[in-house]
Amino acid sequence: MSREDYEVVIGLEVHAELSTKTKIFCSCPTEFGGEPNTHCCPICMAMPGTLPVLNEKVVEYAVKAGLATNCEISRDSKNDRKNYFYPDLPKAYQISQFDKPLCENGYIEIEDKNEQKKKIRLTRIHIEEDAGKLNHDDFGGGSLVDLNRAGVPLIEIVSEPDISSSDEAEKYLRKLKSILEYIEVSDCKMQEGSFRADVNVSIRKKGEKKLGTRTEMKNMNSFRSIVRGIEYEIDRQIDVIESGGKIEQETLRWDDVSGKTFSMRDKEDAQDYRYFPEPDLVAIRLTEEYIANVKSSLPELPESRKQRYLDKYKLTEREAKLITASKYLSNLFEETVLKTNNPKAACNWILSDISRILNEKEIEPNEIPFTSDNLAELIKLIEKGTISSAIAKKVIEELFENPKEPSKIIEEKGWIQISDEGAIKEIVLKILETNPQSVQDYKGGKDKAIGFLVGQAMKQTKGKANPQMLNKLFIEEINKM
């Protein structure tokens, strides 16, 4: 049997660090990095006798996330202790939520491979605290613990096993990430671990009703490794089954370098964690009014922005979808349009050169080092004819390397467009002299010859000559001949 005979089943558990200023149960800062063990206090260091106090913002952000993903919000919720021992968890338990999560029964809509809308159901969203971090490498022999991250608030978003391919998994994660960015509850910086996924994968023979045994790859934090990991697991599981074996339910580690998964441990069950209600915290009760208030504070979501771009800026469906997929791109677009009144140009630059460079550099839109002021100025410089679009492409590259005002860049690099009619005419005459064939071609009705001549002139001036002016002067001069 081959891959076509199997169906893939994927369920994702996403952890997103919330961008509250302070931690979930104390007032230490949540800021990423910092000298080890400088963002902590007796509470998040788990000193005996300390007591946690729930940060109200954490509840608000989780409810926001729930509302933005079509969840039911629990009026009655609580925290539970999840007991396990690990050196980065000094309390030997994590305060999480077990049987009464804040949000349940939501969904996120993606497009499947036939561009049909598909709902991925969310089982739940709950709040919990992050653990510290072990540093293994820098200290000959031992490992040291850094508790700066201990107590940073997380939401865990658990999907139903509704995802059927690595492609759908990526689409789901991108959509979820974009929603969390829009509602500003998490910065979702994957390289800093503020948006990471546990990836559960199983396979079953087509037509089979019962789910296959799943394996779980922990803490994946790049789209590329998630896709690669899923593809690897599908092939591995099919191989095991085809050769008469059985899939073990286990926790795996994906290794990006070898491109393989490795077994970490047997999968633990809920009972291994000996969950019980957290005795040091009161239950969480939310009123209708509270939920209504949070709802009214939600900002405009991608779908509605997209519609606005279609109506107001006349973007195509595809353009509007690509830009609104990222809040950062969408903001960059809107700010640039405000400053230039040129939506078409803003859209083109963002979707062509800027997106291409983001891809090449493998960076996210929120890491774009220049501002909408810079992009707006660039567009105006082209409109005024100060630079050609060929030069503008070089300016965009430069903006990624050394961001500063485009006018400064072109001045420093000597990229100002030659728009002096006398200077351009000189170039035109020289090119005409050395290309008599093109002159004949144009006179013989081949309009394309002008394009060739303009190209020659651009080459000679390293893209600095004003192309409209070249065009006009070439025609004028040939007609005089």
Ligand code: ADP
């Ligand atoms: P935990 O991993 O913490 O024990 P669950 O048992 O609730 O939690 O499952 C976690 C995730 O695994 C969910 O996203 C769920 O959709 C997914 N999942 C459950 N069973 C399967 C399966 N057979 N194949 C793929 N994913 C699964």
Ligand code: ZN
């Ligand atoms: Zn603290």
Ligand code: MG
């Ligand atoms: Mg799990």
